Amino acid sequence: MKKLLVILEKEFRQVFRNPAILRMVLIMPVIQLIVFPFAANYEVKNVLLSVVDHDHSSYSQKFISKITGSGYFNLTDFSPSFNKAMESIESDKADLVIEIPAGFERNLVKENKSTMLIAVNAVNGTKANLGGAYAANIIREFNAEIQMEWISFPRFNAAPSIEITSSNWYNPTMNYKLFMVPGILVTLLTIIGSLMAALNIVHEKEVGTIEQINVSPITKLQFILGKLIPFWVLGLVTLTLGLIVSWLFYHIIPIGSIALIYLFGMVFLFTLLGIGLLISTYAETQTQATFVSFFVMMLFMLLGGLYTPIESMPEWAKWITKINPVAYFIEVMRMIVLKGSGFSDVKGQFYAVLGLGIVFTGWAVINYRKRS
Amino acid sequence: MKQFIIFVKKEFYHIFRDRKSLLIIIMMPIVQIILFGFALTNEIKNSNVAVLDNAKDESSRAIIQRLDASRYFNISRNISTQRDIEAAFKSGTIRLVVVFQPGFRQSLLHTNHAQVQLIADASDPNTATTVINYASSIIRDYQKEMNAGTETSYLVTPEIRMLYNPQLKGTFNFVPGVMAMILILIAAMMTSVAIVREKEINTMEVILVSPLRPLLFIISKAIPYIFLSLVNVITILIVSYTILDVPINGSLLLLLAESLLFIITAVSLGLMISTFTKTQQEAQMFSLMALMLPTLLLGGFMFPIESMPLPLQFMSNIVPSKWYFLIVKDVMIKGLGFSDVWKESLVLLGMSVLLLTISFKKFKIRLS
Numbered sequence: 018m019k020k021l022l023v024i025l026e027k028e029f030r031q032v033f034r035n036p037a038i039l040r041m042v043l044i045m046p047v048i049q050l051i052v053f054p055f056a057a058n059y060e061v062k063n064v065l066l067s068v069v070d071h072d073h074s075s076y077s078q079k080f081i082s083k084i085t086g087s088g089y090f091n092l093t094d095f096s097p098s099f100n101k102a103m104e105s106i107e108s109d110k111a112d113l114v115i116e117i118p119a120g121f122e123r124n125l126v127k128e129n130k131s132t133m134l135i136a137v138n139a140v141n142g143t144k145a146n147l148g149g150a151y152a153a154n155i156i157r158e159f160n161a162e163i164q165m166e167w168i169s170f171p172r173f174n175a176a177p178s179i180e181i182t183s184s185n186w187y188n189p190t191m192n193y194k195l196f197m198v199p200g201i202l203v204t205l206l207t208i209i210g211s212l213m214a215a216l217n218i219v220h221e222k223e224v225g226t227i228e229q230i231n232v233s234p235i236t237k238l239q240f241i242l243g244k245l246i247p248f249w250v251l252g253l254v255t256l257t258l259g260l261i262v263s264w265l266f267y268h269i270i271p272i273g274s275i276a277l278i279y280l281f282g283m284v285f286l287f288t289l290l291g292i293g294l295l296i297s298t299y300a301e302t303q304t305q306a307t308f309v310s311f312f313v314m315m316l317f318m319l320l321g322g323l324y325t326p327i328e329s330m331p332e333w334a335k336w337i338t339k340i341n342p343v344a345y346f347i348e349v350m351r352m353i354v355l356k357g358s359g360f361s362d363v364k365g366q367f368y369a370v371l372g373l374g375i376v377f378t379g380w381a382v383i384n385y386r387k388r389s
Numbered sequence: 390m391k392q393f394i395i396f397v398k399k400e401f402y403h404i405f406r407d408r409k410s411l412l413i414i415i416m417m418p419i420v421q422i423i424l425f426g427f428a429l430t431n432e433i434k435n436s437n438v439a440v441l442d443n444a445k446d447e448s449s450r451a452i453i454q455r456l457d458a459s460r461y462f463n464i465s466r467n468i469s470t471q472r473d474i475e476a477a478f479k480s481g482t483i484r485l486v487v488v489f490q491p492g493f494r495q496s497l498l499h500t501n502h503a504q505v506q507l508i509a510d511a512s513d514p515n516t517a518t519t520v521i522n523y524a525s526s527i528i529r530d531y532q533k534e535m536n537a538g539t540e541t542s543y544l545v546t547p548e549i550r551m552l553y554n555p556q557l558k559g560t561f562n563f564v565p566g567v568m569a570m571i572l573i574l575i576a577a578m579m580t581s582v583a584i585v586r587e588k589e590i591n592t593m594e595v596i597l598v599s600p601l602r603p604l605l606f607i608i609s610k611a612i613p614y615i616f617l618s619l620v621n622v623i624t625i626l627i628v629s630y631t632i633l634d635v636p637i638n639g640s641l642l643l644l645l646a647e648s649l650l651f652i653i654t655a656v657s658l659g660l661m662i663s664t665f666t667k668t669q670q671e672a673q674m675f676s677l678m679a680l681m682l683p684t685l686l687l688g689g690f691m692f693p694i695e696s697m698p699l700p701l702q703f704m705s706n707i708v709p710s711k712w713y714f715l716i717v718k719d720v721m722i723k724g725l726g727f728s729d730v731w732k733e734s735l736v737l738l739g740m741s742v743l744l745l746t747i748s749f750k751k752f753k754i755r756l757s
Contacts, residue, residue, distance in 0.1 A: 037671045045678045056686040056701050059431070059515040063695045080545075106552065107725055109715070131545050139551035140722050141562040143431040144693060149549050150522075156547050163545075179497065179532050180504045183521045185511030186478060196513050201682075208677055216670045224590065301409065303669045304582055308413045311578065311677065312421070319425055324691055326516060328435045334428035355512035358479045 020235055024243035032247050042213075046205040046255050050198070050262045057197040061147045066090040067102045067111035074122035080133075080159055084115070089151045099134075106138050113137050113148050125163070187355050194267050199350040200323040202259040203285075206252055207343050210286050211314050212307075213248045215293035219306040237385055241378075245290045252286040253279070272357030281349055281367060288342045288374030294381040317343040342370050392601050396609035403583075404613055414579065418571045418621045419628050425567045426633040430559035433519045436484040439466040439477045444493035452505070452531050456487065461523045478510050485509050485520045553722055564629045565717035566690025569710035571625070572648070573655040574680055576618045580659025581672040584610055589668055603752055611656045618652040619645075638724030647720065647734060651713040654737050657744035658709070664751040684710045712736050 032038065066084070070077050085092045093111055096102035105111035116134040124131040135152050139145035188195050221227040230240060256279070263269040271278060293310060300306035320327075320334060321343040327335060338344040345366040352358035360367070404411060438456060442449050457464040462485070468477055477483045488506040490496075497503035507524055509517035554561045584607075587593040596606060622645065629635040637644065659676070666672040685691055687705040694705050705711050712733045719725040719733075727734075 035668070035671070037666065038674060041671070041674045041678055049678075049682055052701070052704075053682060053686050056697050056705075057692055058696050059692060060696050061693055065695075107719075107723060108729060109719075125545070132548060133545060134548050134550065136550045136552055139554035139561075140718050141690075141693075142554055142559055143562075145551055145554070149551070153547055153549065156545055160545055179528055180502060181507060181525050181528055182504060183507040183509065183525070185509050185514070185517050185521075188511040188514055188517075191511060191514040191518070193514050196515075204682065208681065212674065212677065213670070216673065220668075220670065302407065303673075304407065304410045304579075304586070305413065307578060307582060307669070307673045308410065308417060308575075311574065311673075312413070312417050314677075315421065315574075315681075316424065320428055324685070325429045325431055326433055326513075328437070329430050329432050330428045334424070337424075337428075351512055352479065356479050356510075362480045 021239045021242060024235060024239055025246055028243050028247045032251070038213075042209050042251055042255060043258065046209070047258055047262055049205060050201060050259055051266055053201055054194045054197045054267065057201065058193045059143075060193065061144050062089060063091045064089055064144075064148045064151065065093050065110065065112045067094050067096050067105045067114045068092065069096045069099050069102050069114065069116040071119040072117050072121040076122040076125055077117045080117070080156075083159055084152070084155050087151070087155055089148075099136075103136075106136070109138075111138075112144070113152065115152070195269060195355060196351065197323075198263045198267050198269055199354045200321075200347045202256070202263065203321075203343060203347045203350055204318055204323060205259065206255055206282070206286065206346075207289060207314060207318060209255055210248065210252050210289035211293050211317075212310050213251070213293070214244055214290045215297040215300070215306045215310050216303055217248075218244055218294070218297040219300050219303050223302055238382065241294060241382060241385065245287075245294065248290060249283075249286050252289075253282060256282045269354060271354040273353035273359065277360055277363070278350065278353055281346065281353075281363070281370070284367065284371050284374060285342055285346045288370050288377060291374050291378035291381060292342075295377050295384070298381050298384040317341050320344065321347050323347050339369075340373060342373055345370050392599075393605045393609055396601055396606065397612050400583075400609055400613045404617065414575065414617060415620065415624070418575065418625050421571055422564065422567055422625050422628050423632060426560050426564055426629065426635075429563045429567075432559065433516055433523075434460050435463050436461060436516070436520050437465040437482045438462045438485045438487060438524075439468050439474070439483045440464055441468050441471070441474065441486060441488045443491040444489040446492075446494040448494035448497060448503075448531075449489040452489075452528055453487070455527050455531060456524060459523070459527055461520070474508060483510065484513075484516060485524060487524065558634075560629075560633050560635055561722050562690055562718075564633060564635045565714050565721060566688060568622075568625055568629075568717060569651070569688060569690070569714045570681075570684045572618060572621065572651060572713075573658070573684060573710050574676065575621065576614060576652050576655035577659035577662065577680060578673060578676045579617070580611060580614045580656045581662040581666065581676055582669050583614065584660070584663035585666055585669050585672040604749060607660060607748065607752060611660060614659070615649070615652050615656055618655070619649060622648040622652070635721070637721050639720035639726065643727055644717070644720050647713070647716045647730065647737075650734060650737050650741070651709065651716075654709045654713075654741045654744065657741050657748065660748040661744050661751070664748050664753075683708050687711065689714050706736075709737060709740055 068081055070081065084090055090113070094105065096105065096114075099114070099116050102111065102114040102116070106114060114136045116136070118133065121131050121133065135149060137145040137149050185191060218227075221230065260271075260275070260278070292313065296309050296313070297306055300309060316337070320330070320338055320341060322338065327338050327344065330338070349363045349366050352363060440453055442453065453464060456462045466477060466483065468474065468486070474486050477486060486508040488508065490504055493503050505528055507521050509521050511517035587596060601609070626637065626644070630637055662672055662675055666675055687694070687701065687708045688710045689705065694702055694711070697705070716730045716733045719730050
């Protein structure tokens with residue numbers, strides 16, 4: 018025990034002697050947490066619209082003013098021809114082109130039907146889909162308006178109709194930041210946790226000081242604990258700072274228990290550090306450790322359900338998320354912060370992360386030998 | 390010049406001797422592009438739905454069956470009381486609860502009016518909106534079929550054409566994005582770590598007293614990493630073309646040239662990082678902290694930049710991968726030529742020049 022304390026003192030000193038690292042671990046996450054939630058918003062608005070109106074009739078005018086007044090579109094220009102409008106799309110000056118054919122109004126009045134062309138830049142599939150859907154919706158409304166105008170509206174609805182009411186729980190104002198802030202906080206913890214310990218041990222290998230430790234009376238468990246605990250503590254400090262920032266800047270107060278967040282955070286950091294440790298026992302140089310931990314981290318983060326929903330991933334990718342502590346923590350963080358889930362709701366995730374931690378750390382301890 | 394070549398050679402030896410690192414650097418982007426190319430999609434499908442069916446009649450069952458049959462939903466639970474809704478949401482995976490009032494079909498047939506309630510877990514607003522839209526349109530379809538023949542048809546029928554990506558594949562957007570992210574991180578990290586390493590293991594002194602000028606030393610450090618990153622670009626392109634079915638519609642040569650330009654920007658960034666960090670740990674932490682999230686969030690491929698608040702839109706301009714992402718999309722997917730991407734290229738060039746100047750200015754030829 019005393020030996021462990023001594024080695025902890027050494028490790029803490031090493032960390033505190035390097036102000037650059039401390040600054041990065043403590044200040045950068047705070048700044049990023051303040052700035053980036055504003056960026057993380059999937060809402061599609063301001064779709065850039067270019068209109069080609071060959072008809073110039075009162076109905077085409079009416080339609081154009083309807084679509085520009087909808088709030089989803091920004092009319093950038095009127096193009097004389099479809100080809101000109103295509104040029105706007107090519108140069109990203111427009112996302113969506115609407116071409117109203119000549120005779121639009123005449124056909125509408127005479128034959129009760131008319132058509133128009135909507136061309137969407139679909140390189141970004143999601144955005145195109147939404148933009149197209151907005152436009153189709155507006156056309157539907159436009160049709161309804163014309164019908165109202167032409168046919169006297171029936172006094173009562175003769176056909177059966179289903180009224181759909183919808184409500185949004187936990188986030189009635191549909192505030193995207195409520196959703197992103199807890200997730201980004203986990204991401205920042207991940208960057209800190211998974212890298213630091215891994216590099217630290219390899220550093221000792223690379224500069225040769227590990228030899229000295231190997232001949233000292235310190236057992237390998239003490240050595241490893243000494244390496245892990247300082248970063249574990251730093252991680253918890255970051256978590257605290259993050260919770261304070263989300264309270265001060267976004268007024269996010271966890272509905273569930275804060276103690277539960279910490280409990281989960283402690284286990285999560287333990288698992289993450291275990292993975293870092295495992296990497297460090299295999300890596301010979303810091304370069305190797307850097308790239309492997311970078312690879313693992315990116316995998317964990319992008320397949321963690323923060324940016325794209327896990328349900329939509331193919332089966333094999335869902336399996337990867339089962340051994341991904343980041344995915345569990347992001348999910349649990351959101352559940353506790355937004356929905357107030359209790360321990361019994363997150364039990365499964367808790368044991369999964371704990372199990373992963375025990376496996377990885379155990380593996381690392383076995384793999385680390387005091388001889389070189 | 391001869392000395393310079395010797396130094397470049399030395400750097401290459403360094404890289405080739407460390408087989409493990411080399412393997413990692415070559416393989417990592419391939420694995421990442423395959424993984425992310427297949428797994429990342431913003432489409433929402435297979436959402437879990439719980440049903441509170443107080444009616445249990447023909448119509449409610451028909452609607453439930455339709456929801457389950459669509460690829461967007463999975464009916465995963467039947468609940469029996471209002472109270473269970475809360476519990477269903479709290480335990481996690483349920484995204485939507487559909488509630489039918491008792492006597493649903495009867496009131497639909499007799500009073501021509503019945504109600505369905507959709508409750509979404511809006512802790513994720515985007516998914517909530519989307520699942521409500523999908524569910525509403527499925528219910529509306531059912532209603533339309535019930536009324537077949539009696540409703541008037543639409544007057545204006547739009548013809549919607551999806552340009553460049555008619556199947557709306559996510560890969561067309563994510564592959565250029567992930568490519569930009571991987572390249573900048575790998576190139577910047579490799580370069581900064583390689584230089585700082587010399588400081589850390591004290592070989593820097595030896596180099597500083599050698600007859601090679603500092604400028605040439607820095608360039609000799611950068612060249613091998615530029616070369617390696619170019620290899621990465623080529624493997625990424627091969628993988629995305631053959632396995633992920635992403636087309637290369639524009640000129641391959643232009644694409645490679647633009648990639649080279651972007652790599653030079655990234656390597657210059659790495660050089661700059663190496664001038665103000667002292668240990669590899671610092672260099673790596675800084676590269677990751679300063680590059681990873683900004684690239685991911687402001688690079689334009691994950692979140693639409695035009696929906697962001699103005700200061701952030703402005704900030705996104707200093708993220709190099711944003712420009713490269715635009716170039717790759719234009720050249721690779723849209724098949725445009727240099728005349729359409731020269732502005733973006735100029736920005737990247739300007740960034741490289743700026744970063745290189747700063748690094749040369751800050752590069753110290755004295756150790757302490």
